[in-house]
Amino acid sequence: MNIGIVCYPTFGGSGVLATELGKALADKGYGIHFITYQQPVRLTGFSANIFYHEVRVPAYPLFDFPPYETALASTMVDVVKNNTVDLLHVHYAIPHASAAFMAKQILAEEKIHVPFITTLHGTDITLVGRDKTYAPVVTFSINKSDAITAVSDNLKKETLDNFDIKKEIDVIHNFVDIKRFSVKPMDAFKKAIAPNGEKIILHASNFRKIKRIGDVIYTFNKIRKSIPSKLLLVGDGPERHMAEELCRELGIFEEARFLGKQQDMEDIYAIADLFLLPSEYESFGLAALEAMAAGTPVVATNAGGIPEIITHGKNGYLNEIGNVEQMSNHAISILGNNVTLEAFSAAARKQAETFDIHNIVPKYEQLYQKVLNK
Numbered sequence: 001m002n003i004g005i006v007c008y009p010t011f012g013g014s015g016v017l018a019t020e021l022g023k024a025l026a027d028k029g030y031g032i033h034f035i036t037y038q039q040p041v042r043l044t045g046f047s048a049n050i051f052y053h054e055v056r057v058p059a060y061p062l063f064d065f066p067p068y069e070t071a072l073a074s075t076m077v078d079v080v081k082n083n084t085v086d087l088l089h090v091h092y093a094i095p096h097a098s099a100a101f102m103a104k105q106i107l108a109e110e111k112i113h114v115p116f117i118t119t120l121h122g123t124d125i126t127l128v129g130r131d132k133t134y135a136p137v138v139t140f141s142i143n144k145s146d147a148i149t150a151v152s153d154n155l156k157k158e159t160l161d162n163f164d165i166k167k168e169i170d171v172i173h174n175f176v177d178i179k180r181f182s183v184k185p186m187d188a189f190k191k192a193i194a195p196n197g198e199k200i201i202l203h204a205s206n207f208r209k210i211k212r213i214g215d216v217i218y219t220f221n222k223i224r225k226s227i228p229s230k231l232l233l234v235g236d237g238p239e240r241h242m243a244e245e246l247c248r249e250l251g252i253f254e255e256a257r258f259l260g261k262q263q264d265m266e267d268i269y270a271i272a273d274l275f276l277l278p279s280e281y282e283s284f285g286l287a288a289l290e291a292m293a294a295g296t297p298v299v300a301t302n303a304g305g306i307p308e309i310i311t312h313g314k315n316g317y318l319n320e321i322g323n324v325e326q327m328s329n330h331a332i333s334i335l336g337n338n339v340t341l342e343a344f345s346a347a348a349r350k351q352a353e354t355f356d357i358h359n360i361v362p363k364y365e366q367l368y369q370k371v372l373n374k
Contacts, residue, residue, distance in 0.1 A: 001030050001031070001086050001087075001368065001372075002030070002031035002032075002033065002083060002084055002085045002086050003022075003025060003030055003031070003032055003033065003085065003086065003087055003088075003089055003368070004033045004035055004076065004079055004080065004083075004085045004087070004088040004089065005018055005021070005022045005032060005033065005034050005035065005088075005089050005090075005091070006018075006034075006035045006036065006072070006076070006088065006089070006090040006091065006096045006099070006100065007019065007034070007036055007040065007090075007091040007092065007096070008036065008091075008092060009036045009037065009038045009039060009040040009041060009043075010041065012206060013121060013122070013151075013174070013283075013284065013286040013287075014091045014092045014119075014121035014122070015040055015041070015042070015091070016042055016286060017091065017119075017121070017151070017174055017175070017286065018040070018089075018091040018119075019034070019040040019041075019042035019043050020042060020175070020177065020357070021089075021175075021361065021364060022034060022043075022050065023042075023043070023047065023050065024177075024357050024361045025361065025364075025365075026047045026049035026050045027047075027049075028361075028365075029049065030049060031049055031051070031083070032047075032049060032050050032051065033051045033052075033053060033079050033083055033085060034050070034051070034052045034053065035053045035055060035072070035075055035076055035079055036054075036055060037054065037055045037057070037068070038054065039052055039054075041261075041263060042263070044263070051083070053075060053078075053079050054075075055068070055071050055072050055075045056071065056075075057071045058071075068095065069095040069098060069099045069102075070099075070102075072095065072096070072099040073099040073100075073102040073103045073106070074103075076088060076099065076100065076103035077103050077106050077107055080103070080107055080112065080114050081107070081110075081112065085114060086114070086372060087114060087115050087116065087117065087146075087368060087371060087372060088100050088103070088104075088114060088115070088116040088117070089116070089117045089119065089364075089368075090116055090117070090118050090119070091119045091121060092119075092120075092121050093118060093120055093125065093138050093141065093142060094134055094137075094138060096118070097116070097118040097138070097141035097142060097144075097145060098137050098138075098140070098141040100116040100118070100141075100145075101116070101140075101141050101144045101145075103116075104116055115146035115147075115371050115372065115374070116145060116146055117145060117146060117147040117148070117149065117367065117368070117371060118141070118142055118145040118147075118148050118149070119148075119149045119150070119151070119172075120142075120148065120149070120150045120151070120155055120159055120169075120283075121151055121155075121283060121284075122151070122155060122281075122282070122283030122284070122304075123210075123283070125138075125155060125158055125159050125162070125163070125283075135163070138163065139163045139164055139165070142159075142163065142165055142167075143164075143165060143166050143167060145167070146371050146374070147167075147170065147367055147370070147371050148165070148167055148168070148169045148170065149169065149170045149171070149172045149364075149367065150169050150170075150171050150172075150283075151171075151172070151173060151174045151283055151284045151305070152171065152173060152174075152283055152284045152304070152305030152308050153171050153305070153308060154283065154304050154305040154308065155283040155284070155304075155305060156169045156171050158283075170367060172360060172363045172364060172367070173284065173308070173355055173360060174284045174286050174289060174355065174360075175355050175356065175357045175359070175360035175361065176286075176289050176290055176293045176352055176355055176356065176357065177293075177356070177357045178293050178349075178352060178353055178356045178357070180266055180293075181266045181269060181270075181290060181293035181294040181352075182294075183266045183267060183269075183270040183294065184270065185270040185271045186267060186270070186271065189267065189271055190271040193230050193232065193257065193271065194230045196228065197228075198228040198229050198230045199223075199227055199228065199229045199230070199273040199274065199335050200229070200230050200231075200232060200271055200272050200273050200274075201220050201223060201229050201230065201231045201232070201272070201273070201274050201275075201276060201331070202231075202232045202234070202268065202269070202272035202274070202275050202276070202291065202296065203216045203231070203232070203233050203234070203275070203276045203277070204233075204234035204235050204262075204265065204268075204275075204287045205234075205235050205237070205277075205279075205287065206235055206236070206237045207235050207236055207237025207238060207239040207240045207243070208237050208238060208239060209238070209239060209280075210279060210280045210281055211237075211239070211278075211279050211280075212278045212279060212280055212301075212321075212322070213233075213239045213240075213242070213243045214239075214242070214243070214246060215278035215322065215324055215327070216231075216233070216243075216276050216278055217231070217243060217246050217247060217250065217252075217256070218250075218324045219276055219278065219299075219324050219327045219328045219331065220252070220255075220256070220276070221250050221252055222324065222325070222328035222332075223328050223331050223332055223335070224252065224255060226332050226336070227332060227335050227336060229255070229335070230255055230256070230257070231252075231255060231256040231257070232256075232257050232259060232268065232272065233256060233257065233258050233259065234259045234260070234261075234262050234265070234268060235260070235261060235262075236260050236261050240258065243258070244258060265290060266290075266294065269290060269291050269293075269294035269296055270294055272291065272294070272296045273296070273335060273341065274296065274297060274298075274299060274331055274334060274335060275287070275288060275291035275292075275296050275297070275298045275299070275300075276298075276299055276300075276327070276331070277298055277299070277300035277301065277306070278300065278301050278319075278321070278322075278324075278327060279300070279301055279303055279304075279306075280301070280303060280321055281303050281304045282300075282301075282303060282304040282305060282306050283304055283305050284304070284305040284306075284308070284309070285300065285304070285305060285306045285309055285310075288300055288306065288309055288310065288316075289309055289352055289355055291348070292309070292310075292315060292316070292348035292349060292351055292352040293349065293352035293353075294349075295345040295346070295348055295349040296345065296348060297315055297316045297334055297341070297344035297345055297347075297348045298310055298315070298316035298317075298348065299316060299317045299319065299327050299330050299331045299334070300316060300317070300318060300319065301318065301319055301320070301321045302318035302319060302320065302321075303321055306318065309351070309355070310351075311347070311351060314344070314347050314351075315344055315347035315348040315350070315351045316344065316348060317330035317331075317334075
């Protein structure tokens with residue numbers, strides 16, 4: 001089977017999941033054709049079964065905004081026709097689902113039938129999709145999909161509550177490759193960050209407002225007053241400058257390290273003692289799952305799909321949004337006792353195993369076959 005995968009090629013959760021799914025399918029012998037405007041960041045190394053097709057958007061003075069959706073649909077048509085692609089799997093509704101529908105209609109004119117599956121990831125539904133500018137197109141293209149999946153039960157509910165969806169939505173949770181995150185901590189790396197044996201607190205995101213980066217810093221500031229700690233902040237985005245300024249204002253800039261965007265996250269998770277995720281909303285919380293796969297307990301908010309990953313009081317803690325006091329107290333309760341920390345670490349990894357790639361990918365394979373058999 002040849003599968004076309006359309007995704008954003010960035011560090012965001014949808015692009016990471018799409019890329020890792022494609023790589024896992026390629027390892028099983030499927031022909032995987034990635035279609036996007038640049039090579040996905042997680043698409044490293046060589047595989048005989050993986051192909052990358054760049055979407056080129058020519059610049060013309062006539063257009064104030066280059067018509068990416070049109071170029072994407074045309075590229076899909078070209079890839080399907082020239083590589084005998086059996087189905088398209090598009091990740092993130094905007095603009096991928098609508099472009100896939102356009103491509104499907106164009107191909108139908110040439111007697112080529114190619115179904116497409118749309119996977120909903122989060123902000124394509126909860127933020128962008130609700131904008132009146134996009135909502136009609138989002139609703140239409142989702143309903144025209146041959147199958148729809150959501151990465152959490154919460155996201156399925158959000159979609160059905162806010163859009164007039166006529167078709168069934170299958171929940172296929174995000175996944176993690178447990179083996180990839182079974183990395184022993186590099187002592188030299190850990191010592192460089194925490195030379196005196198301080199606990200290492202980690203946060204990783206795209207630094208948007210919804211991630212509440214300020215809460216990460218305020219929580220860390222409270223933790224460090226009780227337990228010697230260092231803070232690692234991985235990622236980049238519009239809130240980074242604010243975060244750096246806040247660290248300076250609180251006098252903790254020397255205790256925090258801004259690492260920017262990183263590809264080899266497994267090495268960073270391996271040295272962390274605790275992961276903070278104070279988001280206002282997470283459709284799933286892939287970063288939290290990756291942390292847990294590395295044996296790092298998570299202190300997060302009780303928001304969106306996060307409760308589908310974290311069992312409160314066992315492998316992490318769920319907190320009220322914006323309650324820094326509650327988050328810091330829970331963090332201290334884990335970090336203040338090594339026996340407790342080890343127990344939470346083991347429980348976090350055990351929970352992550354239920355979301356292992358080998359348990360989740362077969363669900364996509366079954367869905368592909370179901371769609372093709374219609």
